[in-house]
Amino acid sequence: MFKNLITLYRENRRQSQLLLLFLGLFLTIYFIPAGTARFDNAILEGVRLTNWYAREHVILCLLPAFIIAGAMTLYISQGSVLRFLGPRASKPIALGVASVSGTLLAVCSCTVLPLFGGIYKRGAGLGAAVAFLYSGPAINIMAIVVTAKVLGPELGIARAVGAVVFALVIGLIMHLLYRKEESARAQGSTRGFEADGAERPLGVVVTFFSLMIGILVFANWAAADSPGWMLIYEWKWQITSLLAICLAGLLIFRWHWPVSHLVVLAGIVAISAWQLPGAPQLSFAIGALGVMLIAATRESDQEWAAETWSFTKQIMPLLLGGVFVAGMLLGRPGYEGMIPSEWVSMAVGDNSLLSTVLASLLGAFMYFSTLTEVPIVQGLLGAGMGKGPALALLLAGPALSLPSMLVIRSILGTQKTLVYCSLVVVMATITGYGYGNLW
Numbered sequence: 001m002f003k004n005l006i007t008l009y010r011e012n013r014r015q016s017q018l019l020l021l022f023l024g025l026f027l028t029i030y031f032i033p034a035g036t037a038r039f040d041n042a043i044l045e046g047v048r049l050t051n052w053y054a055r056e057h058v059i060l061c062l063l064p065a066f067i068i069a070g071a072m073t074l075y076i077s078q079g080s081v082l083r084f085l086g087p088r089a090s091k092p093i094a095l096g097v098a099s100v101s102g103t104l105l106a107v108c109s110c111t112v113l114p115l116f117g118g119i120y121k122r123g124a125g126l127g128a129a130v131a132f133l134y135s136g137p138a139i140n141i142m143a144i145v146v147t148a149k150v151l152g153p154e155l156g157i158a159r160a161v162g163a164v165v166f167a168l169v170i171g172l173i174m175h176l177l178y179r180k181e182e183s184a185r186a187q188g189s190t191r192g193f194e195a196d197g198a199e200r201p202l203g204v205v206v207t208f209f210s211l212m213i214g215i216l217v218f219a220n221w222a223a224a225d226s227p228g229w230m231l232i233y234e235w236k237w238q239i240t241s242l243l244a245i246c247l248a249g250l251l252i253f254r255w256h257w258p259v260s261h262l263v264v265l266a267g268i269v270a271i272s273a274w275q276l277p278g279a280p281q282l283s284f285a286i287g288a289l290g291v292m293l294i295a296a297t298r299e300s301d302q303e304w305a306a307e308t309w310s311f312t313k314q315i316m317p318l319l320l321g322g323v324f325v326a327g328m329l330l331g332r333p334g335y336e337g338m339i340p341s342e343w344v345s346m347a348v349g350d351n352s353l354l355s356t357v358l359a360s361l362l363g364a365f366m367y368f369s370t371l372t373e374v375p376i377v378q379g380l381l382g383a384g385m386g387k388g389p390a391l392a393l394l395l396a397g398p399a400l401s402l403p404s405m406l407v408i409r410s411i412l413g414t415q416k417t418l419v420y421c422s423l424v425v426v427m428a429t430i431t432g433y434g435y436g437n438l439w
Contacts, residue, residue, distance in 0.1 A: 042328045042338040049327025049367070050320060059281045061111040062316070063288050064216040068209065069118030070308030074301075075205055076122055087125035087182040091175065098124075098131035099167035100139070108368065109404040110319050111216075112136030114311045117411050126182050126412075127175030130420055133408070135167040137398040143374070147394065149226065150374050155387065159394050162431050166395060170423045177419065204254050211247040215240055219284060237280050244287060255301070257294060265290040315407050322403025326367045344380075348393075351386035351436030353429075359389030360428040363397030364405075364421060373397045388436015396428035 033039045085094050112133060120129040139160065148156020175182065200208075221236040223229070232239070248266065251257040265287065273283040296305035331337030347358045368376070377390050400421060409417040 045331040045337050046324040046328035049332050050324045053323045059285045060219045065111045065114040066308050066311045068212050069114035069311050070304050072118035073307045074303050081123045085124040085128040094128040095131050095171045098128040099135050109137045109401045113407045127171040130174045131167040131171030134399045138163040162395050214243045261294050318406040319403045322406045326402045330366050348389040349384045351388040355389045356392045356432040357429050359392040360396045360425045363393040364400040365402045367401040368397045386436050388432040391435045392428040392432025
């Protein structure tokens with residue numbers, strides 16, 4: 001009988017797989033504990049976290065990140081990328097630049113993904129691209145300062161040093177593991193990059209991307225218990241507007257965009273900001289989408305809009321689906337999901353190896369927006385969490401999340417994603433365990 005079933009499966013493999021999929025979906029729906037308080041609340045937490053993510057991160061974080069990533073594939077010379085970050089570039093230079101680049105960004109594990117995809121698609125080596133992927137959300141100056149101020153200088157210093165070392169080591173290991181594949185990719189990238197098209201002057205390109213990254217950083221500037229940070233926070237929209245005006249001037253004088261189009265767009269943004277003073281993110285969205293609409297109507301810049309849309313299609317559905325699942329399982333900070341928070345507190349309540357491993361795994365799957373990991377760890381420390389697991393959570397949490405894993409897999413493939421995530425968890429565990437026993 002079993003032999004006949006196996007034969008039937010092999011002869012009708014596609015239909016059998018479809019039948020098993022339908023059967024699995026039916027059994028899942030049939031046995032869902034609908035009506036129980038914890039399950040119903042978990043579904044609501046998934047919806048609430050996704051709603052919060054859409055309100056707080058999609059417009060201000062992901063939208064400019066998609067636009068910057070799309071611009072990378074068009075306006076950054078592939079030859080320059082290969083020279084400084086490519087598979088054949090000097091490893092100390094490539095990994096060093098990529099590993100400290102996160103100090104310029106204040107982004108979460110999801111916002112860095114389009115930027116990572118942009119430089120990797122443009123020809124950056126796997127090691128350098130992965131070093132940037134880790135460093136982007138892990139090393140930014142704001143997170144290090146807030147960590148030191150709230151959790152103590154020793155944790156702040158340990159996080160800063162550990163994050164830089166992690167980026168270097170993980171990037172180097174990924175390069176060594178896939179050096180043959182990267183060598184073949186380098187040969188394919190090198191062929192024909194000399195015909196990369198007319199390049200704009202380096203200074204113009206650097207100014208262009210500096211302005212866009214500045215807009216991304218200041219639009220997402222978070223409040224912090226520091227007079228300097230708070231001063232910038234109070235003026236962040238004025239600074240963002242000034243940078244946007246400078247970007248418009250650059251597009252007019254060096255990209256030769258029509259003045260009338262940008263003046264009309266600026267007028268619409270100004271009117272929306274005046275009519276909706278409490279929702280500056282909507283005016284921000286109008287400005288960003290307006291720039292992409294103008295780019296789509298210009299033959300020389302259509303590829304910018306096309307690449308931006310390509311990144312959006314690839315990344316956005318996976319992020320939203322991953323955020324929903326993460327919210328359903330772990331809830332939001334201070335709220336319950338399917339996994340009770342008491343289990344988390346009990347699991348990471350000392351400096352043992354098991355607690356540190358569990359803290360690393362929790363951090364890898366849980367979603368943290370920029371700086372939210374600090375009050376979460378502060379609360380866990382107050383509930384008895386050991387300092388070793390706390391450091392492990394700080395090193396693994398901001399750099400990984402379930403949504404980011406899904407997107408990284410779509411860019412690098414399953415095997416490389418598993419290796420990268422495993423390296424982050426293992427290194428966070430080793431570092432946290434050593435730190436916990438030292439202190």
